[in-house]
Amino acid sequence: MSILVGPDTKLVVQGITGKEGTFHTLRNRAYGTDVVAGVTPGKAGQDVEGIPVFDTVAAAVRETGANTSMIFVPPRGAAEAILEAADAGIDLVVCITEGIPARDMAEVHAYLDGGRTVLVGPNCPGVISPGQANVGIIPGEICAPGRVGLVSRSGTLVYQIVHELSQLGIGQSTCVGMGGDPVHGIGFIESLTLFEQDPGTDLVVMVGEIGGDDEERAARHVSERVTKPVVGYIAGFEAPPGKRMGHAGAIVTGSRGTAAAKAEALESVGAKVGRTPTEVASLVQAALA
């Protein structure tokens, strides 16, 4: 079992004919994902190695029954692409694009709120359910099927921690890269809720970083609603206040959003927090033993 993506995923790729779009589409298909369509305005009727291209997501949904979208559209058009997918009735939108203006994302967030479309990202590596489906740019090779769920704000820390887990022989049910932007779709709480309900997940690793209060709110959620063990990791103990550390969202503002506060919030609700990615894997191993 898994969350978000799996054997029922029927993927349409928005921006399929771009270099990155084509590359990762084919990679995802090679992994076993059911890629049914692509969308590039003005290129309807063409195909990308057999994958039919449409002018609109609505047309792709009509013709192929796509239920999941992956977005590789450049930042100026990416927010619009998310709206298009939602209006076309797509259930899950995974937006890889980095650099979307926060104002555009705020509008997207307001529009999706209360609706049926779930957004992952933007500025995220995507979602993989090892052995089932890969929607995004997480390298399938480092993952292994198993029963640990993982959700992370950072992309490379997904890789690093999955790598450490796989090396210890611990597989994953689903790995969710939620992205590092201030305004994003699915977060820790929604992911934890899905993992809690997923019979294929025994433990959840959540990987946070400085900035915002996602981790603090997730900790409250863990204490109130999560029965499965949670292992945490927070990056950015050494980050100085007021400096953006790569991700637009990774910034300590005044006394808020520090790594120490986040780690403490998680520990206070009984989650184990590793101080290095290596320690995270050891904690998972111990919790599962």
Next chain:
Amino acid sequence: MSILVGPDTKLVVQGITGKEGTFHTLRNRAYGTDVVAGVTPGKAGQDVEGIPVFDTVAAAVRETGANTSMIFVPPRGAAEAILEAADAGIDLVVCITEGIPARDMAEVHAYLDGGRTVLVGPNCPGVISPGQANVGIIPGEICAPGRVGLVSRSGTLVYQIVHELSQLGIGQSTCVGMGGDPVHGIGFIESLTLFEQDPGTDLVVMVGEIGGDDEERAARHVSERVTKPVVGYIAGFEAPPGKRMGHAGAIVTGSRGTAAAKAEALESVGAKVGRTPTEVASLVQAALA
């Protein structure tokens, strides 16, 4: 029992210091409704016969715990007043105001969609749960407590049909005047769903009129989801196509929205449809016998 309004209703009146606002507020309070606050910008600190007035709905909610709002604000500001109530966390907004531009209501509709605030109206007579609470302008005197639910697009037909029912000794659980505007809040389907769940309601009377396809969609809902008996009435058999009959929403467009089609849709799913208000009351009496 009842739906929408009842003993838990704590009412704030937006536009309380206007002539109509004051009149109906006091009437509603005299009926037994728990009127806790009023709102008129610039009149915070005043009171209307002991009811405290605030500048904003948010302040009224903070200070009094109001959960329901009734709006008597003029049409130019009424849509904004609905948004204000929703942002203040009000559960139920009853908008009496007539003449709100449809564009404004379309924006309100889009904003409320998927949120927690339920809207009744605009251009409606409100909601009464006889013997419990009255929020709006339906005269309490013509109603009697009982077990028949009523929902109507027309205000005066609420009065007429309630009157006919009460004369036969048939009381009402709740009467909902949903209003005659093209874009409105709660409709037949939502009302039927609430009545279906209400243990205090045995039968539902739905009063429709020409225009739109609310009644046709309600008929489908009745056939799929409603187990309680439904008695219908449709006004406007004599209305010529293309002419607006009073309500902005009451207009036959092309071959759509005729009274005959609506009555037929209801009858086809097993609802009894009276040809006069008097016959409606007789059908209710027969169904309850």
Next chain:
Amino acid sequence: MGKDLFARHGVPVPRGIVAEDAAAASAATGDLGGTSVVKVQVQIGGRGKGGGVVLADSPADAARAAGRMFSEGFKDMPVTRVLVEERVPIAEEFYTALLLDRSTGGYLAMMTAEGGVDIEELARTRPEALRRVPVDPLLGLRTYHVRELTGVLPPRAREGAADVVRKLFHLLREEDATLVEVNPLVLLEDGRVIALDSKVTIDDNALWRHPDLDELRAAFPIDPVEKRAKDQGLQYVKLDGDVGIIGNGAGLVMSTLDVVAQAGARAANFLDVGGGASADQMATSLEVVLSDPAVKAVLINIFGGITRCDLVAEGILEALGRVGAEVPIVVRLDGTNAEEGRRILTEANHGRIVSAATMLEAARRAAELVGGGEAA
């Protein structure tokens, strides 16, 4: 009114010149390149079918067509102006409409590549040929909506159609229209896409935002009786029966029409006197209804809710004192203070007033009075 709004929002339409006599129509046709389409300028539908639109192959042709329109009128209405429009070389005809969709509470944009068809019929029989795109009122029309709509057209028409649709949506929102329909939307041989004929419906509730539209509208004649009612805030619609109807509340008045019909007579009008039903409003209502020579009896149907029936009764008497009446007036008062109201009418003993206890009884009395049967 559609064409004026289209011009204001930059929607491309054929060039057109208004002519008030045959010579002007001829000159206009010359200006437009020697051929034209001459259209009567009246605010009623069915212009194309009733000889109100004539193709002119020469200025002389146009003069003849216009001359005939001016002398013969159109469907019993006098014609004082004709529109002389350029003849555009049409390659293909399409259809588009943007409207406020009451079933969703949002906007709906529609387009089909099939021009000149009955759109309701098309939606029923071949829905796949009609592209329907819902547009959220808060998001507005987005590029993907336009792409989805125009995708149903041949490729060479898409860009032009997209431009038209964007302008139509702007018009829809900015002018508080509830419907903007272009039928046909045409692709010209030179590749341009223009609106050949159109219909725009403005939301009455929003006219205060558009005083200019009120003026535009005022330029078209409406029935003087309807105008008078409208000026008084009364909802009046002329019908073709002989029982004048006055009631309070749109639903109740519609219901009264129906019940009168079931009693075997036909209503002469719909008139909603509104909530207050003061003596003034009642007087105007009676004046309006009685000014229709077809009216042989009047039915006043009031359900007193907030309205008190005793005040209504006094209003009716005062109104009759001012207005006078040649025909019988059936009055049904029910609800708040109904007995008191009925007593007032009884005591006044007015020769024209016939009291009725219920709506059904009132309808039957009215039907009898105009000589209708007892069908119900």
Next chain:
Amino acid sequence: MGKDLFARHGVPVPRGIVAEDAAAASAATGDLGGTSVVKVQVQIGGRGKGGGVVLADSPADAARAAGRMFSEGFKDMPVTRVLVEERVPIAEEFYTALLLDRSTGGYLAMMTAEGGVDIEELARTRPEALRRVPVDPLLGLRTYHVRELTGVLPPRAREGAADVVRKLFHLLREEDATLVEVNPLVLLEDGRVIALDSKVTIDDNALWRHPDLDELRAAFPIDPVEKRAKDQGLQYVKLDGDVGIIGNGAGLVMSTLDVVAQAGARAANFLDVGGGASADQMATSLEVVLSDPAVKAVLINIFGGITRCDLVAEGILEALGRVGAEVPIVVRLDGTNAEEGRRILTEANHGRIVSAATMLEAARRAAELVGGGEAA
């Protein structure tokens, strides 16, 4: 930058004149009525506390204050311009801020009647004194939001504050700001409400929509090394340790900083080389990091996902060929083609390169090399 944007959006601020010498400051003070506030023009905080803001009671006073600023500089930075602002008669001081609230994904507007306080402190200790109003991005700022906000102020300040808030919201949206803060917002004795000091943060992701803002920003000096990194699309932040850090991905780099600290050393910088990690990017990254004289060792931490470690290894070698290095460079390659990458580095046998198999090992080696302990 805040004041320029405020002026552009009509937010009332004190009149101000930029002066580049003491005489100009004196003249400006004369123009402003004989008194002024003289402020150094540098883009760092804490101006008020460090003597960077001086009240002048006369033109001569202003000349003295400006003269001292020009000659002494401010916090080790040269001062070339001062702002001479009118002295406004302040009746009361408030605070307002509008921002993009990441915890809701929408806007948040805040206001309090208490000026000059620490807003975080106030929110913690007396939340009821801080009015917080969420604003939906699709609805925008509505009159009731403004009414709710300004309700926290004394009545005579409300209208003026409402005007300021509306303009600030317009600025927030139109300029793609993520924060607009006015502290203090002041009520003047004449009843006007103006923004006395302000802070505006613009969303980097939206700068393409605002080429003018890029120019405004370019007018303020930033660290030349940071500028170079930025021009190359690299995320570089200078820190105060001695281990230079290069990694791919913001999270991994932050994590590397932490792990180095646990190993007993301190990072000299944050540098995210991004996804590709081509030879070019690696060369620029190395140049940027090595240009910091504090750096005694470099740690390159690459997790190959999409990035192939063999290509990264080649990139590092090529970069070192171009850049040269005086300090040891610890390289950790993991993930896709890591073994191949390590083999390439081993075979190259570069004198400065120290290979490490894991992130933890790499951090410990780097710490040893700069003489740090083994704390982890």
